[in-house]
Amino acid sequence: MSPRRRAGGRRPARARYRTGPVGRQTVVVNVRARRGPGRPAGGRLPVDREALLDAAERVIARDGPGASIESIAAEAGVTKPIVYARVGARADLCDALAARFADRLVSSARHRVVDLEPSRGALVGIVRATLETIGEHRSLFVFVSGGGDDLAERTLHLAGRSAPRLAALYATWRSSLGLPTTSAEPWAYATIGMLHLVAMWWLESGDESAEQLAQRLADLLWPGLSSNTYHE
DSSP states (O other), X not given: OOOOOOTTSOOOOOOEEEEETTEEEEEOOOOOOOOOTTOOGGGOOOOOHHHHHHHHHHHHHHHOTTOOHHHHHHHHTSOHHHHHHHTOSHHHHHHHHHHHHHHHHHHHHHHXXXXXXXXXXXXXXXXXXXXXXXXXXXXXHHHHHHOSSOHHHHHHHHHHHHHXXXXXXXXXXXXXXXXXXXXXXXXXXXXXXXXXXXXXXHHHHOOSOHHHHHHHHHHHHHHHHTOOOOOO
């Protein structure tokens, strides 16, 4: 006779039998319900994508840019298949974390330009904020800068998240100075590309503070931003 169904429609695990000196005896076996590949025990729903990315950031901060998918899965309390299903392979993880980091850089710079008139000092503040954020998340920056096979495509995509806002700021500054704004967009992309590469150099070999480096970069950027040497 078939065992009764439990609530929810599942059948209990079949009992196993063994033969002993007192005849046939039933041995109750506590068998957990079967679960799909990668699904955590206990019937809990897998963590969401943002929670996995939070776990990835913690592991990268702890283990460095060489952090493995296995370590990230363990930190999140899930299995590797869940990481792959929710985020993707390592290159996809780099893309997702890079997008997050780009937004973080924009946010840190925005705090430096609130109610600031166009000036070299304001530019120094933006560059310093960017460098300080990169320095605070060094391993994450290196991870997203070097992971995957499509680095050039990812770099351009990430620049596209930041460049429009920086271009708008440059255009506002130039307009308030009575200067043409047509160069604002290419200058924004050029600034972001420069900051990306100089930050890589700074993390590896630079021994100066973010403030000192920001001052030096402003020496290069501000004369162009505040002048009208190009005529169409």
